[in-house]
Amino acid sequence: MAVTLREIAKATGLSVPTVGNVLSTAGHRHSAKTREVVLDAARRMGYRPNASARAIRSGRFGCLALILSRQKTRTHSYLPIGLLDGIEAELGQHDMHLTVTRVDDSLLAEDGVLPKVLRQSTADGLIVHYTHELPETIQAALKNNQVPIIGTNAKLDAGSIYPDDYSATKELTARLYEMGHRRIALIQYLHTPLPGETLSLRLKNAHYSVADRRRGYIDAMVERGLVPEFAPPEGLIAHEQFVDAANRLMNRPDRPTAVIAYSERELLPLIHVCRSAGLSIPKDVSVTFFGSDDQILLGLPLSAIQIPLERMGREAVRCVVQAIESPGPSIPSIALRYQIRDRMDSVAVAKK
């Protein structure tokens, strides 16, 4: 059993509240000698306050829960470390900690087998990191939880923090234009539908950024009288065809001088094709992509348009904590501006 105030009180011959005062809030109202004795004993005995006891007393858990969705059908869903960093940094400011739980996107969730964090009262607020839609049961459970809740990475009318992909792509395209580029392509692959998934469902299930980056790019191009060009044109191909699509795009006399890749996934076939065709990056082709980190692919250092994961985490915590401290009707959504950085290693001014 862990060391309690009572044990320290017994060891020092003082009362429990005295010991508690010295070790937490009101230490200044005690004699130097007492403080010395208590602090010394606490250190020696390895005292650490019981967080649950404090939670009960204060009516606050001092804890937020991060709910991660889990998708059985597709692999490689994961917790971006930048998000966690942002969340933890901001939580530290409020002396709070984090509980993490995953929620199954399967029929199992229908059986009322909710994770413990949702079944019991464990946190003062929830951050739901959507990678896709959550099942009804979970949604209901979340609403029933009488604590503030916010979503990240999803574009909702209220209560979500998401990167502003429309503006980012628009600005990025404008930026490339200013650097002299006229043939700018957006390369964006979508997987062919899963078995049993219709095409329209596939598109509807896609992340909001698929449509938003597309729109931002189109608007910027059209504004400047340029013709938007997508690879592949229909946007939807099987994984094996990625290289072919990149080949078709880059092995043309009027190939683009700048390419915006939707994500890191689009990057690899592109780089491969460029290398094989003897095209130099960034001299012959400028490459930009949306990602969480700069990449080194096939020896080429590539600078990413960095998804503001850390700020997303920070903002999410900030909003939830605010809602906890002064409960209001609802949390407004926030579209986070990207920072299109000044230094883009893999982008060059277009040659005449």
Place this chain on the structure above:
Amino acid sequence: MAVTLREIAKATGLSVPTVGNVLSTAGHRHSAKTREVVLDAARRMGYRPNASARAIRSGRFGCLALILSRQKTRTHSYLPIGLLDGIEAELGQHDMHLTVTRVDDSLLAEDGVLPKVLRQSTADGLIVHYTHELPETIQAALKNNQVPIIGTNAKLDAGSIYPDDYSATKELTARLYEMGHRRIALIQYLHTPLPGETLSLRLKNAHYSVADRRRGYIDAMVERGLVPEFAPPEGLIAHEQFVDAANRLMNRPDRPTAVIAYSERELLPLIHVCRSAGLSIPKDVSVTFFGSDDQILLGLPLSAIQIPLERMGREAVRCVVQAIESPGPSIPSIALRYQIRDRMDSVAVAKK
């Protein structure tokens, strides 16, 4: 404020213990009518038991803490989702939940600014996921925590769960031999030292699997009278040279017919070089690699030697929980066997 037993008691006209009994342990000892009334009210009012109150009563937090190290100097440290899955699955068996915290690998940690999870008493046990060495201060703080603690992904004398990379590589090499391969190479890049990092320190800081996979490979080769071949021979190169190294390896008349890649990072230059040289995988070259998931690179489906992350998570929880329930002197280390799967898409029988 959340709904409490007292509120339900008030609403139903019953006593707090009665309501509590029905809703938790001893429901069977009450009349059907009472049960009905209580359960109905609880559902209607959205009752969820206060986890902290239970923790106080029971003397158990019902919670484990996962400590992730954070390395400022190198990016891309992250929480493998498979580990989290394993941890959560096993925790669910014990009706426990998970707290996650990151610990800075910087001097800040020296200032006694420990994360709240370590400063306070919040969990019944700790799982420390090492990606590298933790600073002394943190190590000390962990020891002082009077709860069971286990490390993952680190090879220690006691208290760690780690994949058995030696045996895995040895078996894998044997397996390739049985399929007719004689020229088998291990491709394993190490980054050049960071500024201020000596070469020997760089090697010492490397993950245990670097040495273990190397040893397993060498032992298997030597046992069969074959000559181990590494690319690059010295093992230590800069990132930009990865492609050159792969080129040197594969553009030779006596090029290997099978390649074991240390990790996913080694894979990409290899695939690129093979594609560019017109070498077919797996027809001309068999490729295997250590990774968390199968990969599709440049249109080629590659089957990974899967690092047993999920089992690592499960075992870690199992061991810690056991130590919590029956405290013993120390937790023994466990080397987890890999499962070299029967189906290896990217491996073919060697041609004569």
Place this chain on the structure above:
DNA sequence: ATGAAAGCGCTAACAA
């Protein structure tokens, strides 16, 4: 079958 009492560890209010 139900309720009264007690106590887990901690802290705020009050009394000494």
Place this chain on the structure above:
DNA sequence: TTGTTAGCGCTTTCAT
């Protein structure tokens, strides 16, 4: 400056 009392939400006796 220090100690006493009380109570947060829950559960485990033990009476009724």
